[in-house]
Amino acid sequence: MSGCNENVRAGQVRRAVAGEGLPAIEPGMPLPAGTGMTRRSLLLGGAGLALTVFGGRMLAPEAFAEGVAAASASSADAPVIVSVFLSGGVDGIALLPPVTDPRYTPSLRPTLWVDPAGTLALRGSTAMRWHPSATAFKDLHDRGRLTLFPAIGYTNANGSHFTSRHFYEVGATDPDGVTGWLGRWLDVVGEDHNPVQGFTVGQTLSPSMATARVAVAAAESPQQYDFTTPGVYGGWHQELLRGYERLGTLTSSDPVLGAARAMHRDAADLRRSLSAPLGSGADGYPGNRLGSRLRDMARLLGVGLPIRAAAVDAHADFDTHAGQGDTFPEQIDECGRALAAFQADLEARGIADRVLTVIWSEFGRRPDENGSGGTDHGAGGVAFVMGTRVRGGIEGEFPGLQSLDGEGNLLPTTDFRALYASILEQWVDADAEALIPGAAGFARYALLR
Known part of the structure; x- marks a missing residue:
């Protein structure tokens, strides 16, 4: 096992459903953003998208349909x-060996040192090169x-998986942060009744997407957006759909039956708004979880789902305290190929x-290799x-290793x-100083052509 106990606990805690609260976290570790958000579930198609909606006020069926339809039109060209979260703490020194640094020698990393002769050229640098398994990263x-x-973080770095990840998710070094950096942006630009505007491909909502005002959503694995019933085809299928929609128009004072009928209406309305099938997705993705989720993300964007922000957890354990040389090359290769396939x-x-x-x-990770053939936080x-x-x-x-x-x-x-x-x-022409605490004191990078 290469990961530390804390990283395992972090994964277990964050698999809990935010809308039901989270299990107790060890003293001093922050609650993930989004804890306590209310949630409801929508079934979007018999073999399609089972959506969990977080936050916002309770969505009325009519308002939900109108909101998604309006958002689809307004988001057609929206950025x-x-x-994409690479969990565990990627070893940047392994990914980008600083081959000209005098400290980068086999004595620093006895089993993890990468011979410069086997590395790949990094465009724009002679001080660093790519790991031999980073071909997809290099091509991109x-x-x-x-x-x-190559050296991103924050001053006085916290070595806890929980805490450091929380800082990145809330966009501040604030252990008490309750909204995500993307969630705060959605609170400004989002629609009241478009929960897919902030979409997590996964079982639980990404804390970076946690909002205070508007609804956001999560779904594990969308298949084909349509209502299908085995053995029911043609005119019979159309009649079944009409019956499904009529069922959603009925009301009930019963809290369970009423909610079920409302979800039928929501599903039928969304089907009309987004009737194009998702299709099977493109080829070329690796068979890992990141590849599968990025393929689904491209399919959802491809049919015009009104998504403004999305989140994917790679679930590739880069917490390589031991035996890093056995796992790191494969992880980097698979993650790189998944990202390249998504872009293509x-x-x-x-x-x-x-x-x-x-x-x-x-x-x-630390520059020095530890005694277990790995690297520490x-x-x-x-x-x-x-x-x-x-x-x-x-x-x-x-910054170099000196x-x-x-x-x-x-x-x-x-x-x-x-x-x-x-x-x-x-990218989105937003007021960063209103969304990122202390933004006025940070540099800016020219990201776009």
């Missing part, structure tokens, strides 16, 4: 932010589809110019921004809040 970067931040899919669908993907992890890590409209290249300096922080960790040269502020201002 989308997709957040070479094509100008990927901007790299968006481009093939003709919607890539609308989508900006930010890829992040809660921290980096560090500070400065890596992040990426991907899309057809990004400038590409490298933003922020790699001057580390007081814990012996890589110093961050980019604050994650500076990245968020740049995305909000340049």
